[in-house]
Amino acid sequence: MIALSLSEIAVAVDGELRLGGSVATGETLVSGLVHTDSRDVEPGDVFVAKPGEFTDGHLFASSAVENGAALLIVERPLDLSAPQIVVGDAVGALGALAAEVVARVRAHGRLRIVGVTGSNGKTTTKNLLRTVLERVGSTIAPRASFNNEVGAPLTMLELTDDTEFLVSEMGASGVGEIARLIRMARPDIGVVLKVGLAHAGEFGGIDATVEAKAEMVVDLLEMDVAVLNADDPLVAPMADRTQARVVWFGIGPSAVVRASDVRVTARGTSFVLHLSSGESRPVMFRVLGEHHVMNALATAAVSEVLGVPIDDIVAALESVELAERWRMQVMGGANGVTVINDAYNASPDSMTAALKTLAQIAGPGRRTVAVLGEMSELGELAGEEHDRIGLLAVRLNISQLVVVGPAARRMHISTINEGSWDGESLYVDTPDEALELLAESVKPGDTVLVKSSNSAGLRFLGDRLGELFS
Incomplete structure (x- = not known):
């Protein structure tokens, strides 16, 4: 401070x-x-x-x-x-102190603030931005997922007079929470990654989720920049709600910062990065999963706005092997067994993306095993969304599904009701039972995905599996 x-x-x-x-x-x-x-x-x-x-x-x-x-x-x-x-109010005082520190550092004229929100990808994007911006100036970004009314100001309070870039991850579980964080540190660049069903139960539905995420850009000024996902139909209309200049990122043709020739492998995802300047470069992005390309594009868009040369952007992106612990973390290796521990958090969107990645990266003739737990905070949507994920596992032809915990059991029921599987979906009550089952059933060459919300505790099961097959 x-x-x-x-x-x-x-x-x-x-x-x-x-x-x-x-x-x-x-x-x-x-x-x-x-x-x-x-x-x-x-x-x-x-x-x-x-x-x-x-x-x-x-x-x-x-x-x-x-x-x-x-x-x-x-x-x-x-x-x-x-x-x-x-x-x-101690929490209110924490926020007030953060606002004071930010204002004083801003008065020196060097500090640029980037705010990042979205239903998925905030922490990955925050970490990617830190990696890029540290190459060109003193940068502060949150540790872990410090993105709420306590974590965000704690990060802001790490500022010093020499800080050039503050990356602030801004999460919310209700309308008004991002606006409160923005009052502490109004971004020069506001990023909205995606609007999905994560925390939909807490928000009260998808419409309220959209309103909450839009708070990132509605109060930006004309000299500011809104970095928006051109491919998300819930994010794109936010362009009409901000005075700021809009920079679009995505895969589709309307994006000015975009990726082409996207190819997914077990080593990562390769693509060609195109910036709004017209420059382009090939990228070998080692963070596993095609869905993380969108986070890389958002990072590139922000970095270009801040004047970072494309070669520095690419070098930084290619240097990152792991977005964060328990996020598509590749482990194992013994007997050709690969364990992917992605159980820090889960929503219908991120669960879908992880399962698609599992199906894409398995080699010919190799089995895929999905160990899935509860997606929390979905409210009244929980039942149908767990059903949908179970059916998706069938349609992606995942070799073996292991569902863990009573709150996730509907995934198992929906797969066996599909009728096409015979023993390819198994249910256990606890992570310990899952470990015992997998220790006996995983075969050489298998790729094992472990995915759940944080509250389900499967991230520790993923760690234990990684050790077992290391």
């Missing part, structure tokens, strides 16, 4: 500064990182005591002080020696 005095922070968060028994004064400067987990605190850092669903950050404030916290932001005074700023 940029250096701010305790008094300046108190004003920014509209809180009451209490110095307690410390030797600090209102003019004491703080420039450490900001945390909501006391275990991450190091000397000079700030700890925000955030009440949580299962616990209360105030219970861990003493640990933060022991670790060297220079300041506590709390909702009630604590009997501790460190300086404290007492606020009415």
